[in-house]
Each structure stands twice: as structure tokens, then as C-alpha cells.
Amino acid sequence: MVQQDRWVFSKKGYMRSENEPTLYVKNEGKNDFIIVCLYVDDIIYTSSSNLLVNEFKSQMMNEFEMSDMGLLHYFLGLEIHQADDGIFISQRKYAKDLLSKFSMLNCKPAATPMNINEKLQQEDGEEMVDARRFRSLVGGLIYLTHTRPDIAFPVGVISRFMQQPSKVHYGAEKRVLRYILWNLSMAYGTQNFRFQIVWVHDGDWASSLDDKRSVSTFVLL
Structure with missing residues (x-):
């Protein structure tokens, strides 16, 4: 399917995203659209029109041997609750x-x-730890930031020390895990309320003990 998807979707009038090669969009009329995302042999999709959804399912089942699994509940480690x-x-x-x-x-x-x-620093005089295990945990935490923006900053900080992590750096990693356990069921999503745009900005000037670089961040909600 991976080799045929581009040809099949182009034939059906879908436009492939220039920035995300597995994402396809099709517009119908002035207001309706359908968005399709591919991952290996899985397809997830959403649309503003039930007609487009039914049409898409029919087209895919005619082109490929596939099954309709219903509403999306779990995908690549992401749990989705639709209500x-x-x-x-x-x-x-x-x-x-x-x-x-x-x-x-x-x-x-x-x-x-x-x-x-x-304040963490590269040379802290502490005993070194297993760098491979440290990097494995950093990678796991980075993937978790897809739904946990609250850990993005500390994960960014500890990821600076992946080459030669010390006990202090590993302790900072475990602190993030302890925080995750504290609110393990945290979720985010969209609700039926009036949206407002909120901008929050903060800065920590010359905070790095190694090179005196500043750290600034912003959150746009």
C-alpha cells in the first residue's frame, strides 16, 4: 500500500501535503473537506461531511483489502476518547x-x-551513569511531550547531557518520571466552548552554567 498510496490518492482528487508526506487533503465544494493520514498499513481520517467519509471508505475497500475498525481509540501510543x-x-x-x-x-x-x-551543568563532579539507558529514557520522554507539553522544558534541559550523564542528571530524569506518576491520567483536547487566544512568555537569562546562554519560552493557547 505504501508504494501505491500516492498514485491512488492523486487519482481520487487528494492533495498531498508538502510538509507531511503521509497527509492527504481533499476539498469538496466550498466548505467540506476530508483529511487522511497514513502510517504503514493503517489509515486514520476525519471529515466535515459524512458523505465524504462513506465515499472514502468505499473507495479504499475497492482498492485494498482492508477492514473498517470504527472510531479511533488508540494510535501509535496515543489514546483518543471521542465524546x-x-x-x-x-x-x-x-x-x-x-x-x-x-x-x-x-x-x-x-x-x-x-x-x-x-541548575544542571555538564561537569558537576558526580559519578557517571549508563549513557545508553539515559538516552533511552530521554527518547521516551520526548515522545510523551506529544500530549504532555508540561514536561517539554525539563525534558529539553536533561537532553543536553545525553553524551556524559551523571547521577545528578539521572536524578533530574527520574524527577520527571515522578511528576508523570503524580498526574498519570492527564489529557488534553477540544471542548464545546468559545475559543480565546492566550499568549504566555517567560525568560531565564544566562541560566546555563556551562555557557551562560539564556532560555526563553512561549506558549500559545
């Missing part, structure tokens, strides 16, 4: 598996992902 009041996304199972993998499922929870005013 009348909105759509909510979480990675509870993924987070729980990550805690279990690093033997932190029964640890003491923490209410914050970092120690207050903690």
Missing part, C-alpha cells in the same frame, strides 16, 4: 509502560517536574 462534549487525547498507557520500564511505577510522586531553582 459529545469533545475529543480528548492522552498517553496514559504509554506513560505507565515507561514508568514500568525504568522501575519507577511504585516511586514517590512529585508535584513538579523539576526541583525549584535547580
Whole structure:
């Protein structure tokens, strides 16, 4: 299917995204559209029109041997809950598996992902830890930021020390895991309310102890 998808979708009037090669969009009339995403032999899709949805399913079943699995509930570690009041996304199972993998499922929870005013540095004089295990945990945490933007900053900080991590750096990693356990079921999504645009910005000037670089961040909701 991977080799044929571009030809099939182009033939059906779908436009392939220039920035995301597995994403296809088809517009119908002035207001209706359908969005399709491919991953290996899986397809997820959404549309503003039930007619387009039924048409798409019929076309795909004629082209390929496939089954309709119904509403999306789980995809690549993402858990999706669709209800009348909105759509909510979480990675509870993924987070729980990550805690279990690093033997932190029964640890003491923490209410914050970092120690207050903690400053990490490359040369801290502490004993080195297994860099491969450290990098594996960083990778797992980075994937978790898809639904957990609240850990994006601490994960970005600890990822600076993947080459030569010390016990202090590993302790900072485990602090993030303790925080994840504290609110394991966190989810985000869309609800039926009036939207407002909110901008939040913060800066930590010359915060890096290694090179005195500043860190600034913003969140647009």
C-alpha cells in the first residue's frame, strides 16, 4: 500500500501535503473537506461531511483489502476518547509502560517536574551513569511531550547531557518520571466552548552554567 498510496490518492482528487508526506487533503465544494493520514498499513481520517467519509471508505475497500475498525481509540501510543462534549487525547498507557520500564511505577510522586531553582551543568563532579539507558529514557520522554507539553522544558534541559550523564542528571530524569506518576491520567483536547487566544512568555537569562546562554519560552493557547 505504501508504494501505491500516492498514485491512488492523486487519482481520487487528494492533495498531498508538502510538509507531511503521509497527509492527504481533499476539498469538496466550498466548505467540506476530508483529511487522511497514513502510517504503514493503517489509515486514520476525519471529515466535515459524512458523505465524504462513506465515499472514502468505499473507495479504499475497492482498492485494498482492508477492514473498517470504527472510531479511533488508540494510535501509535496515543489514546483518543471521542465524546459529545469533545475529543480528548492522552498517553496514559504509554506513560505507565515507561514508568514500568525504568522501575519507577511504585516511586514517590512529585508535584513538579523539576526541583525549584535547580541548575544542571555538564561537569558537576558526580559519578557517571549508563549513557545508553539515559538516552533511552530521554527518547521516551520526548515522545510523551506529544500530549504532555508540561514536561517539554525539563525534558529539553536533561537532553543536553545525553553524551556524559551523571547521577545528578539521572536524578533530574527520574524527577520527571515522578511528576508523570503524580498526574498519570492527564489529557488534553477540544471542548464545546468559545475559543480565546492566550499568549504566555517567560525568560531565564544566562541560566546555563556551562555557557551562560539564556532560555526563553512561549506558549500559545
